[in-house]
Amino acid sequence: MSLLIVGSIGTDDIETPFDSIKNALGGSTTYISLAASYFTAPISIVGVVGDDFDKAFIRTFEEHNIDLEGLQIVQGGKTFRYGCKYQYDLNVRDTLYTDLNVFENFDPVIPEKSKKSSFVVLGNIAPKLQMNVLKQLYNPKFVVCDTMNFWIERTKEELLEVLKLVNVLIINDSEARLLAHEPNLIKAARLIRELGPEYLIIKKGEHGAMLFADNTVFSAPAYPMENIFDPTGAGDAFAGGFTGYLHKTQTIDLDNIKRAVIYGSVMASFCVEKFSTKGLEDLSYLQIHDRFLEFRELTNF
């Protein structure tokens, strides 16, 4: 059964202190699916673009064996467009514009064959759309969900309904503190898991990631990088590597989930080495495996 990924697909304009790029392929679904494509197939994505969406981007998905049956192309519509600028230390991102365009009325329709998917990733979109996706599925056994401050602040009730149905929530540390109303991350994690998710992953950027499960905390290091070119999509690349590895191995136990967290960290590290999705476009399995072993070496004592 395919790995189903639902979220945004768009065009990004990105500026960092080192360089800038315009009209780049972007969106949460894009990064998640490209990262996952190194681990597993088939992958089906559901999203919406306008008819201005670059044909080369379609080919990028196809080259990664990503099934586009669920991609709606709105004739005469304009694709979701996002512009941002990173400051000197790269931890601060200013959004320059968010033109929702066709994404504003996005109504995810799951193709019949994908309704049987048991593995699904709900990218960072409105909780009511995430719920809409879940309702169309026959038997979603393993649901991975992302969200952000915007939805926590504005649509908390809807988000809480989604969280009851989620197996893994992947958010960053500031989102975890906000969602739990608690500055201590360990306490926040306990409170969030009480909302539904059996597994909680808190991403901490340059400080790595933490996995919380019953009676377990697992701490994954960050990959030490002297040069981060573009942090865009790192969190989505993490979700893609994480879920792609689990979909490949079809084993949901704590040891395998820890390995999946490391594969997620590996894909996030490749993602930020190049602009936009470029860091996720031409990898080999050997490169990915070597970096996995480097992660092991990082914490081994």
Added chain:
Amino acid sequence: MSLLIVGSIGTDDIETPFDSIKNALGGSTTYISLAASYFTAPISIVGVVGDDFDKAFIRTFEEHNIDLEGLQIVQGGKTFRYGCKYQYDLNVRDTLYTDLNVFENFDPVIPEKSKKSSFVVLGNIAPKLQMNVLKQLYNPKFVVCDTMNFWIERTKEELLEVLKLVNVLIINDSEARLLAHEPNLIKAARLIRELGPEYLIIKKGEHGAMLFADNTVFSAPAYPMENIFDPTGAGDAFAGGFTGYLHKTQTIDLDNIKRAVIYGSVMASFCVEKFSTKGLEDLSYLQIHDRFLEFRELTNF
């Protein structure tokens, strides 16, 4: 040969959101030596107090088999006094007052028998005093050094002279960025190691610690704690556990230094569980060893 520790000894008034304590035992030498005392002996400390220094504090040192020959007690003098208040999230500390008192004219005099020490910890004091200590030693083979923003900003030239003679520098992430003038921590670490220290340890509070050596980065997790009662002295407890373990084992290779980083992290985690030095006063070796194993479990995959 004894482990020699030089730094401040004083009386602290500490306020946290949970409780407050007045006239508590404090100072960098205090935390370093108490933490190290669980690993090794003899430990000799060099410092200065006034004759108002509580006799019970002297007994605390003695109970931990810490040699006080190098402790100067200034008749009629007042002991160094420090007051601070932690904010709600405990990452922000406001200094309420720093009364240097007898510490203002501190001139560290190393007792004859301690001049042969090959292991020395230079606590966070003025670089010119740190240099003064090194000059009195016959053969300092393994020098561990701490410093802070204050000295980096005001006495950088003197600090750079000390760093040339240091084997291990232990600082926190903001100090590392300041010292190297570089926001990327991995780059900053490379630049700082070029100043002298063969090993650099960067403490990151709730995000753990990183060890940098030739061609090696080692990432130590933080111990997951729901309740941190008092962060005071955590960095010094780290330095004490780190150096105490190395002094005990007398083995300076990368694998043993990684283990020492974990023992440092273990002692820092015990330190913050209680107010002032209380978390370092009544530990058993079994407790320390068990927590060491918990640290291994935290990153094992």
